[in-house]
Amino acid sequence: MGSQARIDKYSPLDSQDAKWIKLDKIDWTDQAGVSRVWEVASRKTRGSTGVDAVAIAPIILRPNTPAAVLILHQYRPPVGAMCIELPAGLIDPGETIEEAALRELKEEAGLVGRIVEVSPTICSDPGMTTANMQLVVVEAEMAEGEELGKQDLQDSEWIETEIVPMSKLLDRLLELSKEGNVVDSKLYHWAYGIRFAMQNAAKYKLDGPAS
Amino acid sequence: MGSQARIDKYSPLDSQDAKWIKLDKIDWTDQAGVSRVWEVASRKTRGSTGVDAVAIAPIILRPNTPAAVLILHQYRPPVGAMCIELPAGLIDPGETIEEAALRELKEEAGLVGRIVEVSPTICSDPGMTTANMQLVVVEAEMAEGEELGKQDLQDSEWIETEIVPMSKLLDRLLELSKEGNVVDSKLYHWAYGIRFAMQNAAKYKLDGPAS
Numbered sequence: 001m002g003s004q005a006r007i008d009k010y011s012p013l014d015s016q017d018a019k020w021i022k023l024d025k026i027d028w029t030d031q032a033g034v035s036r037v038w039e040v041a042s043r044k045t046r047g048s049t050g051v052d053a054v055a056i057a058p059i060i061l062r063p064n065t066p067a068a069v070l071i072l073h074q075y076r077p078p079v080g081a082m083c084i085e086l087p088a089g090l091i092d093p094g095e096t097i098e099e100a101a102l103r104e105l106k107e108e109a110g111l112v113g114r115i116v117e118v119s120p121t122i123c124s125d126p127g128m129t130t131a132n133m134q135l136v137v138v139e140a141e142m143a144e145g146e147e148l149g150k151q152d153l154q155d156s157e158w159i160e161t162e163i164v165p166m167s168k169l170l171d172r173l174l175e176l177s178k179e180g181n182v183v184d185s186k187l188y189h190w191a192y193g194i195r196f197a198m199q200n201a202a203k204y205k206l207d208g209p210a211s
Numbered sequence: 212m213g214s215q216a217r218i219d220k221y222s223p224l225d226s227q228d229a230k231w232i233k234l235d236k237i238d239w240t241d242q243a244g245v246s247r248v249w250e251v252a253s254r255k256t257r258g259s260t261g262v263d264a265v266a267i268a269p270i271i272l273r274p275n276t277p278a279a280v281l282i283l284h285q286y287r288p289p290v291g292a293m294c295i296e297l298p299a300g301l302i303d304p305g306e307t308i309e310e311a312a313l314r315e316l317k318e319e320a321g322l323v324g325r326i327v328e329v330s331p332t333i334c335s336d337p338g339m340t341t342a343n344m345q346l347v348v349v350e351a352e353m354a355e356g357e358e359l360g361k362q363d364l365q366d367s368e369w370i371e372t373e374i375v376p377m378s379k380l381l382d383r384l385l386e387l388s389k390e391g392n393v394v395d396s397k398l399y400h401w402a403y404g405i406r407f408a409m410q411n412a413a414k415y416k417l418d419g420p421a422s
Contacts, residue, residue: 007239008238013250020339021251021252023232024224025229027218028216029216034367036288036367040289041339059415066415067415078340079343119403120388120394122395123287124335124396126395127299128231128232129339131336133396155245158241158242182334185334185344189400190404192404193401193402193407194405197405197409198417204377206378206405
């Protein structure tokens with residue numbers, strides 16, 4: 001990686017001058033029949049799938065090592081900081097969710113895997129944006145000591161990969177956060193859920209009969 | 212709940228006419244020293260805490276029942292559908308994260324709880340927005356058969372609550388999704404992490420030594 005990325009300037013942007021995103025006013029009628037207004041930001045790039053983006057939870061399996069997760073370090077101008085995220089990307093025209101997931105994982109991390117599970121379409125920030133996505137869980141087998149393949153990044157992309165033991169994922173995210181990185185909320189919630197279940201199975205009776 | 216909410220009209224909105232959100236162009240310099248442009252949506256409401264919002268993971272503990280989670284059903288104009296979410300809200304001026312969390316939980320769900328854990332500041336959708344948040348885990352004890360307190364909603368809020376056994380949370384979210392609701396990505400990732408750890412502890416050696 002070269003020197004540090006930096007923000008030089010913010011300037012107001014009108015929707016019609018933007019290439020990627022826009023603002024809209026929504027006139028809507030609530031459950032009581034009252035007319036109301038909401039303001040929303042959207043991506044201009046959503047295609048025929050109706051889904052903006054895919055995120056990938058890449059599980060790395062090695063013969064003698066507990067399962068690990070691949071995460072990315074990436075400077076994000078909207079946050080003005082290095083962000084810690086799952087591999088993710090927008091869906092290209094004509095692409096399925098599964099194709100986009102395997103392509104992004106290969107490009108961003110040099111990793112080839114097989115799809116284990118695909119989530120329904122979920123919304124990213126439903127009070128503010130139309131943005132939506134699907135989460136694809138991918139398993140990839142690697143030999144002990146094997147390294148990730150070559151990334152295939154665009155000129156504008158600088159992405160570092162890190163492989164973290166799954167049982168220590170939350171600890172690592174908290175450490176990276178303390179060091180000044182900003183963790184993506186979806187990665188954090190997933191890691192927190194894993195740790196939460198590991199620690200609280202007995203206290204919360206997660207194995208017991210649910211009622 | 213009254214009749215169904217609906218979208219009547221979308222119209223383009225300029226940042227200067229918007230009350231809640233805005234678009235900006237970011238001029239930034241990448242790690243190679245190349246000048247680049249990024250487009251970003253932001254909330255206009257961020258206050259002195261530097262954090263836009265809080266989400267609450269409310270764990271309900273009853274004497275003879277496995278732990279449960281409180282989730283919300285709420286019509287969201289940006290998504291044009293009923294969304295399934297954790298309780299959440301923007302942080303009021305002068306409020307701490309902890310105060311906002313307990314206030315929102317009381318207002319949206321009529322539930323009083325105690326804070327167990329507060330996440331670092333995490334970013335909501337770092338490729339598109341500056342939006343950030345903190346996740347606050349809250350435990351609330353209820354008697355068997357006790358009902359939630361009265362909600363304290365604004366005129367424009369219609370929120371239904373549901374209590375779901377934690378071990379069945381992901382199943383319930385998938386069911387609600389099939390019925391046409393849209394699940395929030397953060398709630399989904401947390402629920403998925405819980406289920407993931409419950410199902411895969413042995414396969415992924417989550418209890419073994421991490422390396």
